[in-house]
Every structure is written in structure tokens, then in C-alpha cells.
Amino acid sequence: MNQGLRDALRPLRELPKMIESIEGLDAAAGTMKKLASPKLGPGTALNETLGGADLGHPIHPLLTDVAIGAWTSAVMLDFVGGKRGRKAADRLIAIGLASAGPTVLTGLNDWITLQGAEQRLGVAHAGANAAATALYGLSWVSRKRGRRLRGKLLALAATGVASGGAYLGGHLAYKRGIGVDHTAFMALPSEWVEVAGDGDLTEGSPICADVKGTKVMVVRDHGSVYALADVCSHEGGPLHEGKIEAGCVVCPWHASKFKLSDGSPVGGPSAYPQPTLDVRTVGGKIQVRKT
Numbered sequence: 001m002n003q004g005l006r007d008a009l010r011p012l013r014e015l016p017k018m019i020e021s022i023e024g025l026d027a028a029a030g031t032m033k034k035l036a037s038p039k040l041g042p043g044t045a046l047n048e049t050l051g052g053a054d055l056g057h058p059i060h061p062l063l064t065d066v067a068i069g070a071w072t073s074a075v076m077l078d079f080v081g082g083k084r085g086r087k088a089a090d091r092l093i094a095i096g097l098a099s100a101g102p103t104v105l106t107g108l109n110d111w112i113t114l115q116g117a118e119q120r121l122g123v124a125h126a127g128a129n130a131a132a133t134a135l136y137g138l139s140w141v142s143r144k145r146g147r148r149l150r151g152k153l154l155a156l157a158a159t160g161v162a163s164g165g166a167y168l169g170g171h172l173a174y175k176r177g178i179g180v181d182h183t184a185f186m187a188l189p190s191e192w193v194e195v196a197g198d199g200d201l202t203e204g205s206p207i208c209a210d211v212k213g214t215k216v217m218v219v220r221d222h223g224s225v226y227a228l229a230d231v232c233s234h235e236g237g238p239l240h241e242g243k244i245e246a247g248c249v250v251c252p253w254h255a256s257k258f259k260l261s262d263g264s265p266v267g268g269p270s271a272y273p274q275p276t277l278d279v280r281t282v283g284g285k286i287q288v289r290k291t
């Protein structure tokens, strides 16, 4: 471990904590949510499409790679590409700007369900990236007007700001688990475990059972009994508090909908399937185990 480097990077490491404590960001978050909710809020068609269920992964990280990759490459060409690299650098700046719209949209979609500290971090992440995009835009205008040095310096400054935004985005994903499958590290038993008496389960009323330390939702629907991990793969909502409709469970937090039969996401913002368990009834007792 390099202690000198660690000390030098301390302000960066402490930045997220500082941002999380800024209450003033809540007002900005409230305005952003008010404007975006009618189109992107839970239950809207766009929220579902942009959630990433079709891809099996959130879409936002893929798009950020396009923008950041294009802009970073442009800045490299600016400084080591010589005269021959000028046209390519300008085009890369334009490609980054063109990809900014969809990137912002998917990011906003992922952010709209967040609360508290994560919500504040998301506002700061968006603010840094908006500032970086504006600087790249000014850089592009300067290039078109023949003010090359100014354009290069603006792009360099934009890269610094975008790196700060990327750091906060990384913190949200890796430290706070936003966009991560909340069932990823769930341990389910491979041997049969009793969860309820057959008579305890009422049609359409899920229960939550503790299966060797893991919460499992068990429900009877149209006579069949199903068991799914109770912690929603989206952001950890308690599925047993959700509604059962049309062979699915609807998460009470942001309306992700999972098929009871195989856990696949068929609606709402979750990009990930919900783990299911095998179910059997022995001697009037319902038992479950890892599928």
C-alpha cells in the first residue's frame, strides 16, 4: 500500500460522505423528481423499458462508456494526435455529445426511485456530468470557430469534471449497490426446509418465511404454491408485502413484477429475475429448497 498516494486521495475518498450530508440537494432532487416522474416514475412504460430487463442488466453503464470513451479519446488525440488527429478528435467530441441524451435519460430512470443519501449522491453525479457535457459542448463550438487551443483546454477541463462525476457514479454502484442485483449474494439451502403448514397458506396472501437466515416469500396462487426470494432484486423491497396478480407478484416499493413460476421480471424497473425455490408438501407441511 502506498501511504503517500492514500493520503493524497483522502479528499476524494471523503467527497461522497460530504455530499451525502448536504441537505440542500434535497430541494434539487424534489424538483428533478417532480419534472421526471410523469414520464419516468415507477409504473410508467418508459421506466420499464429503460430499466434494462430486456438486456438483463441496467442500460446506463453501457451508455456512459460510449460518452466517456469518445470524449477521453478526443482529449488524447488533442494532445498526441497531431494535425492528422484534429478531425477525429472533433468527431469524437460530437459523438459524446450525441450519446449524452440517452445516457442522461437512463441515469435519471435509475435514480428516480432513490431516497436519502443515494438520492443526494445521484444529484451531485448528474450535476457534475451536466457541467462536463456543457464544457464539451463549448469545446465543440470553439473548435468549429477555429479556436483550437480554447477548444482543447475546455475539453481537458470537461474531462476533469466528468472524472469527478464518474467517481460518484462508481460510488453509487460499488459502494451503495445501486443498479446491483440485490439477490446476488443470497444463500438458499440445497436441502428441503419446512416453511409453513399447508393449512396456514391462504390463496393470494403471501407470507415471509425465514429459511436458514434468508427471507423467502411463499404464496398459494390458483391452488399452486410458489416460493421466491423475498428481497426484491431491484432495491430490496419486501415482496411478501406486494400484490399477487395474473400469476405474478408486484413489489410494493416500485412495482417491479415477477412471474411466480420462474421469477422472470415482466414489468417495472428491475433488470434482474427473482430467484425461485422448489416447493413440495410432505405430511401437511410446505417445504422449499434451492432450485
Ligand code: FES
Pocket: 113, 232, 233, 234, 235, 236, 237, 251, 252, 253, 254, 255, 256, 268, 269, 270
Ligand atoms: S425494490 Fe424497487 S421494485 Fe422492488
